[in-house]
Amino acid sequence: MPSFTLGFRKVGTVEKRRDKRHAAPVFSVKIDGQTCQSINWSLGGLLVRNHRGYLAPNRVVRVEITEHLSATQRDSRLGRAGPAVYMVDGQVVHCNQAKHQLAVRFVHLPQPLLKFFERHLIAYRRRGY
Secondary structure: OOOOOOOOOOOOOOOOOOOOOEOOOOOEEEEOOEEEEEEEEOOOEEEEEOOOOOOOOOOEEEEEEEOOOOHHHHHHOOOOOOOOEEEEEEEEEEEEOOOOEEEEEEOOOOHHHHHHHHHHHHHHHHHOO
């Protein structure tokens, strides 16, 4: 399986991120009780929109990422009670109240969430989103 954790450097400017950001697919994300949508995400963290309020940098929050299933996937998983929800602790990087955006860095990426992200990256490479 290909590795998606190799360093990433943006051409033209220095990029401090370890992992490449992806805009698609968009995930539903619940942070500190609020449901938001991802703007972009990587194996290192994510940026969300529609976040109301302020969370201080370095605060650790619980992040829930919901996997949306297509009709075909739902039909093939009849025994399953709904979409999968992946939980991870995240550290607030910055909170922009004016834009209603919140950036979170994952404290530790659990194996099931890593496999979930890799599945989407492989699908993106094969057919694009």
